Amino acid sequence: MNTPARMFAVCAAWAAVALLSACAASGPGSPSARPVLYPNATLNRVGEVQGRAEADACMARAVSAGLTPEQKSNEVGRRAGEGAATVGVASAVGALITGRGTDGVLRAGAAGAAVGGSAxxxxxxxxxxxxxxxxxxxxxxxxxxxxxxxIGWN
Known part of the structure; x- marks a missing residue:
């Protein structure tokens, strides 16, 4: 069952997930984004370097006030539970419909829950x-x- 082609496919899938995760962690919609300053009179007077320093100071001030750049949620756990329940039940029902018997239904349900939880x-x-x-x-x-x-975040 563990052929080189299958192992390569699994490794390629994990590499794709890692690459996509890295891409999702940057940009204007990510918590790591920084404020973009409009070149108004203040920025023109103090310069880009001082503008970045002032932005850093304001971000540090926000953190010291108890705020974090990312919104805390339990999205990973919630979606893992939803996936496990949905795919586990669907797999068990599918095994029941095809007449696999009690042992087959339990195995299909457990396998589906593992796949759904991971997804x-x-x-x-x-x-x-x-x-x-x-x-x-x-x-x-x-x-x-x-x-x-x-004028935005980038």
Missing amino acids: GAVSGAFHSDRPNTTYRSFVQRCLSEKGFDV
Whole structure:
């Protein structure tokens, strides 16, 4: 059963998941995004380097106020549970319909739950990385009070 082709397919699938996870962890919708400053009079006067330093100071101030860049949720666990329940029940029902007997139904249900739980956990990992809007509002207000204009996050 563990042929080189099958092992290669499994490794390729895991590599694809890792690559997609890395891509999902950056960009304007990720918690690692930074404020983008509009080149207004304040930024033009102090320069880009000082503008980044002020943004860093505001982000540190938000963290010291108890905020985090990412919104905390249990998305991975929730989706893993949903996937395990959904695919496990579907597999068991499918085994019942095809007449596999009690032992076959239990095996199909357990295998389906394992596959569904894994798929749900991967799905949850892709959806759990949401930016915290309160954190971003705090940073934007802090920068605004210093004369900067935040036009987005990148």
